[in-house]
Amino acid sequence: MLAPVIEPADLKKYSGMQRAGALMLALGEKHGAPIWAQLSIDEVTELSSCIAELGRVPAAVVEHLLVQFSSEVAGMATLHGSYDSTERLLRAVMSEEKVREIMENIRGPSGRTMWDKLSNVSETLLATYLKNEYPQTVAVILDKVRPDHAARVLAELPQELSADVIMRMIRMDHVQKEVILEVEQTLRSEFMSNLARAQRRDPHETIAEIFNALDRSSEERMMAALDERSPESAERVRSLMFTFEDLGKLLPAAVQTLVRNANKRELALALKGANEEIRQLFLSSMTERAAKLIRSDMSAMGPVRARDCEDAQANLVRLAKSLGDRGEIILVDPKSNDAMIY
Known part of the structure; x- marks a missing residue:
């Protein structure tokens, strides 16, 4: 099997330590144990800290780093590094006391002693x-x-x-x-x-982030399954999720900022699959010329796959959350009781 083509920019954003962390996370307990056993306590702590903060790693990047194990990782959409996955990995290869010490060093306030x-x-x-x-x-x-x-x-x-x-x-x-x-x-x-x-995160927040990143049909299927097993948890996850439909609650100034920062081709694709209310909200926030260009782009696309529209909408949601994290926009109308101010 040929390795996927990876653009240099895709790998450049990962440091050497982050690449090592993704590699160890992909190797898992069975293949990773001999490597962990060769590391010093400081090296284990540093690598574990990196894995715990790694977040999502695209499958293409993982396959590039682990081409010789591509049969094991080809089916993965992503890896997700977290405190819990790091702790599970370490428990399989070292003593409970050592794991506790390392995780305290990662999770606890910064400092060497x-x-x-x-x-x-x-x-x-x-x-x-x-x-x-x-x-x-x-x-x-x-x-x-x-x-x-x-x-x-x-x-x-x-x-x-x-x-x-x-x-x-x-x-x-x-x-x-x-x-x-x-x-x-x-x-x-x-x-x-x-x-x-x-200080551990509410696990519902982690699930909400995962559901946000799923395609629409997968999200609906998994949410329905969660509804069956634990309606209270499902409701909690829903309240923490920020979806494309929530963009319809943004203030005009926030929409304008989002439009300025968005990839115009992707914005057109996202709006093509949007309901009329959200589409008009975005178009009305643009200059007449910019709105005309977006309409022209949507028309020129012809029929498009629903999945492509959903992916573009998910990217727009991620951009909105990123702008919210930086304090450049307010997510949701601040007059609402459900306001999420970042």
Whole structure:
């Protein structure tokens, strides 16, 4: 089987580490295990972090990177790197303790050591946890984090406790290494792991993003199946999805920004398959000349496949969400109770 033709620009947007991450994700547990076993803990952490943030990788890119395994990946539309898929992959090739340490490093606040990470945790969250600890333990912890962060945490503690902690920090002499290691291990296994779990994304958000990327018929089929099994989850996913029809709720200024940034050929294809209300909303946001050109393009296309129109509409939705993420447009009428302001 010949490898798919990949344009240089398609691969250029992936760094070397991202390509390695896609490769390891595609290899999976069976073929990837011998490679993971050869990596150092720092290398595993760095590669795992990359996989967790990888997102969607087009099948053509995966096949290009893994042409010798094309029989295994040819049927994949995409790979999706996430925290959960990374954790499942690691659990198959290393101990539970090592996996937990790596995932905490990925999910937790940035920093190379536990004390760096604690210095990046909200002072309110840290103070809430420390209120239930012995004053001597609190003193050891605050002695190890950045002074400016320790000051903010002390300000959040009850006055009597903070005064006791300050006195213990003043009187504190050399702290045995074993004590520091024990405190660090407790923080890692209790506070940081709980913080990581609390920071996990709502899985409904992930499903909504996946459904947004499906073609219309696949989306309807899978949503119907989800409706049967869990109507509450299906409703939650629907509320999080942003569809092409939702573009009809955009304010005129947002539509104009979307039109300016859209590929005109793809815009014409998307509007050809749109209902009359959305089509008029977009055309009315253009200059008379631009609207005339779009109408001419739609007419010149002749009959087109519904799937092509849906793909163009999906790309327009992705562009709208990208503009929303950058704060260039507001998604949905802000006067609505369902407004999604980015």
